[in-house]
Amino acid sequence: MQARARPAGAVPLRRDRAGRHRLRAARRHRRRGGNRCPGRAPGRPVRHRGAENAAKPAAADALAVLAEEAGLTLVQLALAFVLEHPAVTSAIIGPRTFEQLESQLGADKVRLSRDVLDRIDEIVPPGVDLSARDAGYTPAVLTDASLRRRTA
Template identity: 80%
Template sequence: MTEYRPFGRTGVMVSPLCLGTMMFGPRGNPDHDDSVRIIHRALDSGINFVDTADVYSAGESEIVVGKALAGARRDNVVLATKFHGGMGDDPNERGNSRRWIIREVENSLRRLNTDWIDLYQVHRPGPETDFDETLGALSDLVHQGKIRYIGTSTYQPSEIVEGQWIAERRGRERVVSEQPPYSVLARGIEREMLPVAQRYGLAVIPWSPLAGGWLSGRYRKGAAQPTSSRSDNQRERFDIDAAENAAKLEAADALAVLAEEAGLTLVQLALAFVLEHPAITSAIIGPRTMEQLETQLDAGDIRLSKDVLDRIDEIVPPGTNLSTRDSGYTPPSLNDPSLRRRPSH
């Protein structure tokens, strides 16, 4: 029996596992009928929370989700999607501006074949856009009934606080959730982001709890390089021979041994670890196949013992990111040297 969890302070209840649909479409599983079957299996298992985004396979993921939720199923699903990424060549077909938000929400509603979106999320920060501009547009959509709640993804703690300040001081609808990267291999958000989310009563729905596949059980010392679409597209992040990934490979192997000793799969251990943190509401799983879904469905019912959690802390200390590539977002102040240096005279 699924034990549903409160979605922040909204009064909404969601399953501890959220079905992420990034892999439905040409980017992962191009078979719409098979993808719909996977979604239906997740819903039948007790999952009532589905997350997608406009940029997943250029909108095709939203179309698949719309097909799966057609009819009465829509009413019983908390449906989340996102905006921010580029959806065309026009420079205004992206970002966090009022102009784009008002246009793109209509596109997502059409693709999802629904009259409303439960959670509309800003997929990434947009420093070039006033946060009040973004929250103002999103607040209008709440008042129009097109969206129910506002969320963010991969925001810094200071940005989360800024959003709460804007809502209070300028009369905007409040951001109610944050979607950060979080796994045993990427624990950086434990330092400040998760305590800030708890302080403001935000729901937290982490993505990549399996560290992009590093915690699938396929990454072991002495094994061959695993192949996947992700490893093909992001070789630096997944190359087991790269020096910067040595710590991840060492940790993944040690965690796999620990999981075996605990009578669990590494997938179960990794998901149960994320769900153990009191700030976490629901962990996003992103299966491509029915088999992958089945290996993850029971993780929401697993509780790890204190001894196992202590062993995990020894393998990857709290608050530690083993690779900067797993943080999900690098602030412009770190990417753009001109933001760190005074203008030349």
């Protein structure tokens, strides 16, 4: 029996009794004993919990308070912060609803004061990873504060 030629990246699909396509690999995996992450229900996403990740919710709460004090939503604060960086030419947004889109569109007109930018840097210092899993390359712009501000 000769194997069928498939284009690169093609995934072999198979129809089940109800006529739905199923990945053959997923079926083989279930037959062999199932769950790739023991102790976790099948299909449940991995959540990173614990002391190592506790700094992220605390930082998010502090940033939400700062956004409220500045009269902005947290999304507007985040987008304005990204657009304030001199190396950023555009910010990619990903709204799923029209309401989310409307709330994000005004962020390009928001200008953050130096005080707000400095408070953001106090809450989440540049170049500091809140979790060891987030560590990676550290560009020079994170170590030199003058590179993080647009010239007036």
